[in-house]
Amino acid sequence: MLAKNDTKFNVAVIGAGYVGLVVSACLAKLGNKVISVDNNRKKIELLKSMKIPNYEPGLENLVRENVRRRKLEFSSDLKRAVRKSDIIFIAVGTPAKENGEADLSAVERVAFGISQVLDAYKLIVEKSTVPVRTGEKVKETIRRYAKGDIEFDVASNPEFLREGRAISDFLRPDRIVIGVESKRAASLLKALYRPLKAPIVVTDINTAELIKHASNSFLATKISFINAVSMICEKTGANIEEVALGMGLDRRIGKEFLAAGIGWGGSCFPKDVDAFIHIAKKTGYNFRLLEEVRHVNIFQRRHFLERIKEELWILKGKNIAILGLAFKPNTDDLRESPALYLINELLEEEAKLRVYDPQAMNKAKKFIRNVKFCRDSYEAVKGADCMILATAWEEFKNLNFKKIKTLMRYPFVADGRNLYSSSQLGSLGFKYIGIGK
Numbered sequence: 001m002l003a004k005n006d007t008k009f010n011v012a013v014i015g016a017g018y019v020g021l022v023v024s025a026c027l028a029k030l031g032n033k034v035i036s037v038d039n040n041r042k043k044i045e046l047l048k049s050m051k052i053p054n055y056e057p058g059l060e061n062l063v064r065e066n067v068r069r070r071k072l073e074f075s076s077d078l079k080r081a082v083r084k085s086d087i088i089f090i091a092v093g094t095p096a097k098e099n100g101e102a103d104l105s106a107v108e109r110v111a112f113g114i115s116q117v118l119d120a121y122k123l124i125v126e127k128s129t130v131p132v133r134t135g136e137k138v139k140e141t142i143r144r145y146a147k148g149d150i151e152f153d154v155a156s157n158p159e160f161l162r163e164g165r166a167i168s169d170f171l172r173p174d175r176i177v178i179g180v181e182s183k184r185a186a187s188l189l190k191a192l193y194r195p196l197k198a199p200i201v202v203t204d205i206n207t208a209e210l211i212k213h214a215s216n217s218f219l220a221t222k223i224s225f226i227n228a229v230s231m232i233c234e235k236t237g238a239n240i241e242e243v244a245l246g247m248g249l250d251r252r253i254g255k256e257f258l259a260a261g262i263g264w265g266g267s268c269f270p271k272d273v274d275a276f277i278h279i280a281k282k283t284g285y286n287f288r289l290l291e292e293v294r295h296v297n298i299f300q301r302r303h304f305l306e307r308i309k310e311e312l313w314i315l316k317g318k319n320i321a322i323l324g325l326a327f328k329p330n331t332d333d334l335r336e337s338p339a340l341y342l343i344n345e346l347l348e349e350e351a352k353l354r355v356y357d358p359q360a361m362n363k364a365k366k367f368i369r370n371v372k373f374c375r376d377s378y379e380a381v382k383g384a385d386c387m388i389l390a391t392a393w394e395e396f397k398n399l400n401f402k403k404i405k406t407l408m409r410y411p412f413v414a415d416g417r418n419l420y421s422s423s424q425l426g427s428l429g430f431k432y433i434g435i436g437k
């Protein structure tokens with residue numbers, strides 16, 4: 001089972017998206033031999049020519065280095081990848097259906113695919129975020145369709161990395177969660193992760209699956225909570241940033257995920273909250289708390305837009321600059337980004353939009369129409385009646401607002417991430433609105 005030099009493994013990671021690619025490159029860095037598999041042949045061709053489809057700091061170098069060391073390769077050949085591997089991670093997408101339920105068809109397809117080529121014991125690990133009891137279905141599928149009575153284990157090992165900090169999150173995790181049914185599966189995964197020296201929570205598969213949904217839903221709740229508090233601050237003049245600081249210094253609460261803003265987006269929180277609500281309903285429990293968490297999130301961006309309208313009165317024909325398109329900084333991921341909501345609504349009102357993002361422009365150009373894509377923030381704010389800050393990229397922190405004032409038609413900043421000081425912008429002659437202030 002073990003490769004020559006001690007506890008190094010042959011690993012296949014199915015799905016080379018935001019998560020799969022990072023997992024592949026990091027496991028290769030730890031010395032394992034990794035085959036990263038995707039059924040999107042174009043993606044695999046790109047990767048073979050050392051082009052990284054998603055922006056993630058440090059990933060390109062890590063991939064190059066490990067391909068050079070022959071620890072990492074890319075393939076669309078599932079059969080070869082499965083046969084050559086001891087451990088197979090499933091890291092395909094699990095998007096939301098219309099009704100909020102997780103669409104597990106890609107996971108099922110991979111499970112079926114594995115069943116067709118299984119030739120010896122393998123450990124098959126769910127890396128994708130899936131609802132509780134998916135492991136049972138994966139196991140059932142493989143057993144049902146496998147050609148012969150071949151031994152295998154299914155495990156759950158949810159991923160907690162954050163886009164934008166994915167590599168360090170993977171290599172220095174707060175904890176690793178392993179859901180297993182056998183000692184063999186537990187010892188394989190423990191050995192795989194031993195080099196990370198992180199606390200490992202070993203539990204059953206259902207519990208591991210639930211930990212992931214509960215964690216993401218809790219983090220979304222934390223953000224929605226501070227956003228709800230921001231409404232009270234807006235009406236009373238209390239300072240939302242100081243409220244968050246005062247709360248966050250309490251170690252029981254913690255500082256992270258307490259920044260008020262136009263809400264959470266991305267490929268995880270929206271779908272994971274929805275999926276958790278859905279799976280709870282299926283068990284007979286109405287998770288109203290999470291429904292409200294979702295409502296607060298949607299309200300947040302609507303209310304922000306209302307405040308912009310209040311200031312500009314008629315949006316038709318107004319020039320609006322949007323800085324930031326990605327759902328958060330340090331990624332080019334646009335999935336469920338609040339900026340896209342603002343763009344759609346503003347286009348509906350026939351505003352003229354000039355947009356800029358440090359990394360997400362190429363992806364955005366593929367599907368956003370009727371906006372002007374700008375080279376930088378200064379080009380975006382030219383002639384603008386409003387500058388909307390939608391994503392808290394580092395480069396937006398240090399903009400030259402004296403210059404921006406000379407470029408705008410009306411110096412109005414709508415700060416969707418509380419990145420700027422209202423008093424500083426006020427003293428430069430800007431009209432300023434932030435979240436909760």
Ligand SMILES: NC(=O)c1ccc[n+]([C@@H]2O[C@H](COP(=O)([O-])OP(=O)(O)OC[C@H]3O[C@@H](n4cnc5c(N)ncnc54)[C@H](O)[C@@H]3O)[C@@H](O)[C@H]2O)c1
Pocket residue numbers: 014015016017018019020037038039040043091092093094106109110127128129130159160161162163267268
């Ligand atoms: N993005 C994040 O920050 C993050 C963090 C933790 C967990 N997750 C979870 O990880 C999973 C993957 O997320 P992602 O953001 O990487 O998604 P993604 O859409 O970026 O990547 C999924 C990849 O799987 C490939 N794929 C789909 N079906 C396939 C098949 N049958 N065979 C081979 N490849 C196939 C797709 O082509 C795509 O490249 C999801 O369940 C997500 O919830 C994501």
